[in-house]
Amino acid sequence: MERENGSAGSAPAVLSVRGIAHRFRKNRVLTGVTFDGGQGKCIGVIGLNACGKSTLLSILAGIRKPDEGEFVCFGHRMFREKGWFPRLISYVPQENPLIGELSVRDNVRLWTGGTDRDESILDRMQIAELMEKRTADLSEGTRRRLAIACAMAGRRPVLIMDEPASSLDLHQKDVIHRCMREYLRQEGTILLATHDEEEIRSCDALYYIDGGRASETKAEEAIRRLREGR
Amino acid sequence: MNNPRIKLFFELEIKKGLALLPSFLLMLSVTVGILAIASAIFCAAMGKDHVLPHLSVAIVSPDQDEMTQTAADLIRDMESVRSIATLDFMDREKAEKQFGSGSVQAIIYLPENLYDSIDSGENLPVTVKISKESGLASTLFRELAESGASLIQTSEASIYALAQVSLTYPLTGSAQDLMNKMAVSYISTIMNRGSVWNETMLSAYGTVTPAMYYALSVMLLTVLLFGTAFAVFYSGGEESAGRLLRRDGVGGVAQSAAKITAMTIVLWILLTAWYFALFLAGFTGFRPAAALLLLFAAFSVSSFVHLIYCFARGESAVFFYAVISIVLFFLSGGIVPKTVFPAWLARIGSALPTGVLEQYLSVLLYGGSFGAAGGRGVFMPASVILYGAAMAAAGTWRWENARL
Numbered sequence: 115m116e117r118e119n120g121s122a123g124s125a126p127a128v129l130s131v132r133g134i135a136h137r138f139r140k141n142r143v144l145t146g147v148t149f150d151g152g153q154g155k156c157i158g159v160i161g162l163n164a165c166g167k168s169t170l171l172s173i174l175a176g177i178r179k180p181d182e183g184e185f186v187c188f189g190h191r192m193f194r195e196k197g198w199f200p201r202l203i204s205y206v207p208q209e210n211p212l213i214g215e216l217s218v219r220d221n222v223r224l225w226t227g228g229t230d231r232d233e234s235i236l237d238r239m240q241i242a243e244l245m246e247k248r249t250a251d252l253s254e255g256t257r258r259r260l261a262i263a264c265a266m267a268g269r270r271p272v273l274i275m276d277e278p279a280s281s282l283d284l285h286q287k288d289v290i291h292r293c294m295r296e297y298l299r300q301e302g303t304i305l306l307a308t309h310d311e312e313e314i315r316s317c318d319a320l321y322y323i324d325g326g327r328a329s330e331t332k333a334e335e336a337i338r339r340l341r342e343g344r
Numbered sequence: 345m346n347n348p349r350i351k352l353f354f355e356l357e358i359k360k361g362l363a364l365l366p367s368f369l370l371m372l373s374v375t376v377g378i379l380a381i382a383s384a385i386f387c388a389a390m391g392k393d394h395v396l397p398h399l400s401v402a403i404v405s406p407d408q409d410e411m412t413q414t415a416a417d418l419i420r421d422m423e424s425v426r427s428i429a430t431l432d433f434m435d436r437e438k439a440e441k442q443f444g445s446g447s448v449q450a451i452i453y454l455p456e457n458l459y460d461s462i463d464s465g466e467n468l469p470v471t472v473k474i475s476k477e478s479g480l481a482s483t484l485f486r487e488l489a490e491s492g493a494s495l496i497q498t499s500e501a502s503i504y505a506l507a508q509v510s511l512t513y514p515l516t517g518s519a520q521d522l523m524n525k526m527a528v529s530y531i532s533t534i535m536n537r538g539s540v541w542n543e544t545m546l547s548a549y550g551t552v553t554p555a556m557y558y559a560l561s562v563m564l565l566t567v568l569l570f571g572t573a574f575a576v577f578y579s580g581g582e583e584s585a586g587r588l589l590r591r592d593g594v595g596g597v598a599q600s601a602a603k604i605t606a607m608t609i610v611l612w613i614l615l616t617a618w619y620f621a622l623f624l625a626g627f628t629g630f631r632p633a634a635a636l637l638l639l640f641a642a643f644s645v646s647s648f649v650h651l652i653y654c655f656a657r658g659e660s661a662v663f664f665y666a667v668i669s670i671v672l673f674f675l676s677g678g679i680v681p682k683t684v685f686p687a688w689l690a691r692i693g694s695a696l697p698t699g700v701l702e703q704y705l706s707v708l709l710y711g712g713s714f715g716a717a718g719g720r721g722v723f724m725p726a727s728v729i730l731y732g733a734a735m736a737a738a739g740t741w742r743w744e745n746a747r748l
Binding site: 175176177196199200205207209210211212213214215216220224 | 593
């Protein structure tokens with residue numbers, strides 16, 4: 115994404131995550147996860163597979179309930195005011211939330227319905243010419259672009275993405291990264307989980323999750339730890 | 345429905361369901377075509393329109409008196425005898441030669457003065473020789489011969505009783521004449537079993553013909569199998585979408601309701617088309633009210649589909665659904681009538697959702713009363729709806745509370 119890595123604290127915090135804890139049955143997955151995120155910043159959540167990144171993102175997207183913790187977004191205590199989740203946060207989970215039997219147009223309608231839709235994102239994501247196609251007939255990469263386009267078209271101020279560029283070719287990655295940069299330029303805030311080196315280097319702030327805890331780190335350190343598998 | 349997203353979701357689910365119809369109907373047509381070709385080849389290979397081999401039976405009668413001949417002709421012309429055997433009078437030598445060569449599978453040896461011996465009450469025994477190599481046909485023939493003998497004994501008992509009465513209370517004419525007349529009358533009436541049974545035929549299929557019964561079975565099987573096509577409503581992407589939609593205000597109940605509504609509409613179209621096809625084939629009359637009531641059946645099947653797919657997630661869900669459907673279909677008497685089941689199994693079959701549905705469809709399509717069909721009266725349609733509602737509720741609970 116070719117952005118300078120910097121501190122999320124340099125911009126006013128629009129995301130404040132405090133002490134998030136979660137467990138699956140008896141296994142503690144997250145323990146006291148705490149960080150902040152500023153407007154127009156890209157925050158990376160890094161860690162080995164199954165370290166709890168996706169769990170954390172799904173909690174912050176309002177899909178899953180935490181056992182403990184607080185999440186404040188634009189001044190709203192999100193776990194108490196759940197109605198704000200769909201208004202403030204777009205979410206692209208690891209598994210595309212697209213309905214395969216519907217056309218691209220119908221999926222766009224479903225995921226952006228009732229909101230002020232940004233049609234230009236469909237062009238920038240090279241989706242506009244595919245509107246009448248059945249979604250299940252699209253390639254994996256195109257479906258990924260569509261899912262991200264649907265999330266961005268809703269014009270919400272926070273975008274949470276779980277490994278957005280996994281399994282994409284370089285051209286499709288470039289398309290997605292261009293759109294992410296544009297989103298950040300428009301003062302949107304991105305929170306993403308990733309293993310992609312380019313994405314890690316372009317994040318403004320990085321948090322490495324290990325043993326259920328998140329600690330702030332730098333890009334090179336995060337990449338080294340990922341390579342070493344620790 | 346204040347949330348426009350809910351309305352949109354309903355609209356899209358229905359659109360999605362209707363989009364499945366053409367491909368499923370194509371798949372069904374291909375399947376039926378393949379089955380028809382396979383059946384035709386099988387029948388051609390068998391080269392006959394019945395399962396049992398025809399049995400040749402020789403009748404050896406030492407005295408060719410008229411009454412014996414008449415009685416033998418009566419037996420030979422009985423429908424139940426003709427369907428499995430051809431009876432021919434032969435001399436003893438020829439009959440035994442053919443029995444030895446296998447071209448005759450049974451010999452009936454009539455004793456001399458058979459008719460007189462019956463008249464006098466002496467009742468000389470008839471000897472029947474049956475080949476052991478003719479399998480099921482000879483077993484059937486043996487049972488038929490025993491039944492016939494039993495029938496004749498009953499007739500004789502009646503005739504002798506009447507003769508005794510005529511001796512005690514003198515009638516005009518000789519007792520022998522009376523007995524002869526009664527014997528001829530009695531035998532010609534009672535032995536004509538085919539026509540008597542045709543009028544009061546009891547069938548394992550109940551009040552419908554086998555063709556009507558299997559037409560209904562195929563109809564039920566078709567809608568159950570359509571459930572495999574509905575797996576797309578519950579794929580991984582759908583689950584992921586479902587979770588996000590729940591966050592966006594389209595709750596699990598609304599999502600389940602939309603899915604069940606979409607499936608119900610599609611299945612209702614399918615059931616109504618089947619009903620119309622049965623009408624065109626002359627199996628039934630077409631009543632718009634019955635077509636409308638098929639909605640309950642469609643709802644019940646949709647709820648069943650919803651329940652199964654909400655519990656059986658992942659790659660094996662379709663397989664699981666198909667297995668459960670086929671087992672229920674069999675237990676509900678879809679493959680063979682429940683009347684051939686042991687009583688306890690038939691009771692279970694009738695109580696299953698598919699069993700209730702089968703009875704409901706039978707009454708709707710072929711007429712009759714709900715009470716007569718399942719002994720439940722007006723509770724049968726209510727059972728169809730309640731089963732549907734219970735399955736829908738259980739599936740919805742699961743969809744709402746599925747672990748991430």
